[in-house]
Amino acid sequence: MTETTAPVPVSDAFLAEALGDLGSIVGPTNVLTDGDAAPALIDTRTKFHGQSFAVVRPANTDEVAAVVAWCAANDVCIVTQGGNTGLSGGGQFDEPRPSIVLLLSRMNTIEVVDPEGWTMTVQAGVTIEAMQEAAAAANRKFAPDWGARGSATIGGGIATDAGGNNVVRYGNMRDQLLGLEAVLPDGQVWNGLRALRKDSSGYDMKHLFTGSEGTLGVITRAVVKLFPATPHEQSALAALRHLDDLMDVFALANDVAPDSITAFELMAETGVARVCEVFDMGHPMDQRAEFYVLAKFANTQPVTDQLTEFLSIGAERGFITDAIVASSAEQEQRLWKIREEIPPMSLYQHQAEGLKMDTAVPIAKMGEYHDAVRAIANELVPDAVAYGFGHVGDGNLHMMVVPLADEDVAPFIEVRDELIRRIDEATFALGGTLSAEHGVGRELTERVRAQKSDVEWNMMRSIKSAFDPDNRLNPGALLPPPL
Numbered sequence: 001m002t003e004t005t006a007p008v009p010v011s012d013a014f015l016a017e018a019l020g021d022l023g024s025i026v027g028p029t030n031v032l033t034d035g036d037a038a039p040a041l042i043d044t045r046t047k048f049h050g051q052s053f054a055v056v057r058p059a060n061t062d063e064v065a066a067v068v069a070w071c072a073a074n075d076v077c078i079v080t081q082g083g084n085t086g087l088s089g090g091g092q093f094d095e096p097r098p099s100i101v102l103l104l105s106r107m108n109t110i111e112v113v114d115p116e117g118w119t120m121t122v123q124a125g126v127t128i129e130a131m132q133e134a135a136a137a138a139n140r141k142f143a144p145d146w147g148a149r150g151s152a153t154i155g156g157g158i159a160t161d162a163g164g165n166n167v168v169r170y171g172n173m174r175d176q177l178l179g180l181e182a183v184l185p186d187g188q189v190w191n192g193l194r195a196l197r198k199d200s201s202g203y204d205m206k207h208l209f210t211g212s213e214g215t216l217g218v219i220t221r222a223v224v225k226l227f228p229a230t231p232h233e234q235s236a237l238a239a240l241r242h243l244d245d246l247m248d249v250f251a252l253a254n255d256v257a258p259d260s261i262t263a264f265e266l267m268a269e270t271g272v273a274r275v276c277e278v279f280d281m282g283h284p285m286d287q288r289a290e291f292y293v294l295a296k297f298a299n300t301q302p303v304t305d306q307l308t309e310f311l312s313i314g315a316e317r318g319f320i321t322d323a324i325v326a327s328s329a330e331q332e333q334r335l336w337k338i339r340e341e342i343p344p345m346s347l348y349q350h351q352a353e354g355l356k357m358d359t360a361v362p363i364a365k366m367g368e369y370h371d372a373v374r375a376i377a378n379e380l381v382p383d384a385v386a387y388g389f390g391h392v393g394d395g396n397l398h399m400m401v402v403p404l405a406d407e408d409v410a411p412f413i414e415v416r417d418e419l420i421r422r423i424d425e426a427t428f429a430l431g432g433t434l435s436a437e438h439g440v441g442r443e444l445t446e447r448v449r450a451q452k453s454d455v456e457w458n459m460m461r462s463i464k465s466a467f468d469p470d471n472r473l474n475p476g477a478l479l480p481p482p483l
């Protein structure tokens with residue numbers, strides 16, 4: 001099922017004038033319409049459809065500022081996009097107001113790599129992968145990493161406060177940020193590109209833009225931290241005796257290798273087996289288990305001994321029933337391919353009708369959360385597949401509940417709201433969040449309401465209206481509509 005769309009409310013005369021004006025700022029070939037605009041008007045899960053009359057592709061901050069000022073003068077809304085890999089529908093505008101997509105893919109210049117200062121300065125449309133590669137070329141590490149690294153941009157990462165695999169060691173996107181430049185809704189440019197490690201001179205504006213999902217301004221450039229390169233990286237896949245042992249296994253990894261553990265990912269056998277089937281790969285484990293942990297150790301020194309010690313103590317204590325250590329780059333890639341393909345997008349025909357949860361709970365309650373979701377799914381949609389994976393070190397578990405291919409999806413859709421309501425209730429009862437790293441977007445605006453008090457939502461609304469009194473920047477995303 002896809003979300004419904006609203007008609008584009010612009011006249012032919014307005015459209016002609018708008019395309020001409022915007023073309024004179026960014027060049028006519030960088031104003032896309034119709035079929036050329038189509039990829040930006042649908043999200044990666046094919047769940048959300050946007051209704052914007054054009055996609056505009058600026059090359060630099062000045063062009064962004066000029067486009068934003070034009071939009072302000074003509075009461076046109078803006079939804080900013082980077083790689084369009086967002087998983088919450090934040091990039092697809094569907095309000096009955098004229099809007100453009102501001103696509104930052106041309107703003108892909110790495111401006112400065114400063115190995116001595118341990119920083120990198122980039123335009124907002126640079127991909128995570130390009131930043132990783134540029135850091136590596138200077139014998140440094142840009143830490144954020146996740147499956148969509150080749151398309152997701154630093155601007156999108158900051159706007160959603162993205163997480164990913166390495167948060168357990170390096171923190172999330174907010175923790176990488178030293179300085180920021182953004183264009184405000186009236187077209188003013190705020191240059192906060194300071195590369196300072198300490199600065200207590202008032203409100204920290206860059207953190208206001210982090211996680212703001214394009215509702216306060218357009219992020220145009222950023223200064224981020226670099227870390228020492230970790231030339232020695234090795235992963236192991238370990239079968240768990242029981243999900244209840246998860247925290248003991250995580251504690252063990254931290255005891256054995258506190259300076260090396262960079263990723264600690266949970267995968268359910270249901271998902272692993274499905275990836276192996278769909279991508280025609282042999283199953284990596286001799287002995288199957290209900291759950292596996294994929295752990296990556298990385299350091300300036302070899303990590304094999306630490307990894308082996310972790311696995312053998314885990315086996316001695318009975319937590320780990322089987323394990324494989326990647327002994328070549330190819331094996332390493334195969335293990336991580338399973339993790340990266342485990343989201344249902346390529347695995348299940350009815351993935352768009354299914355549920356994707358981006359929950360975080362206190363780490364010690366992850367097993368309880370998993371079991372609660374499975375129990376609710378078994379009761380309401382016993383024929384659907386329900387499985388979890390995620391970044392255990394951060395308490396972030398993505399539970400998926402998806403109708404199977406040969407299933408009639410109508411009964412699933414009939415109880416879907418009830419399913420969501422019950423799972424959200426369980427999340428809140430465990431002190432969790434519905435949005436750990438994917439943002440609120442348009443998918444969660446109603447559902448997150450119950451997560452915070454009116455006092456907190458009202459503080460956010462005050463900030464939004466101070467920045468964007470006309471509500472033209474990504475309206476309909478992030479904030480619950482007022483009651």
Ligand SMILES: Cc1cc2nc3c(=O)[nH]c(=O)nc-3n(C[C@H](O)[C@H](O)[C@H](O)COP(=O)(O)OP(=O)(O)OC[C@H]3O[C@@H](n4cnc5c(N)ncnc54)[C@H](O)[C@@H]3O)c2cc1C
Nearest residue numbers: 082083084085086090146153155156157162163164214219
């Ligand atoms: C296979 C796959 C795996 C993923 N794994 C993870 C994961 O492990 N962890 C994780 O956190 N996310 C993950 N994601 C989600 C996604 O990659 C992130 O949310 C990412 O940060 C989005 O970046 P983007 O450039 O694609 O942003 P977009 O999808 O283009 O936009 C996302 C939101 O940010 C806003 N935005 C984008 N650029 C700017 C800007 N320059 N200024 C202001 N607002 C802006 C948009 O308006 C929108 O609200 C995954 C996605 C896929 C497809």
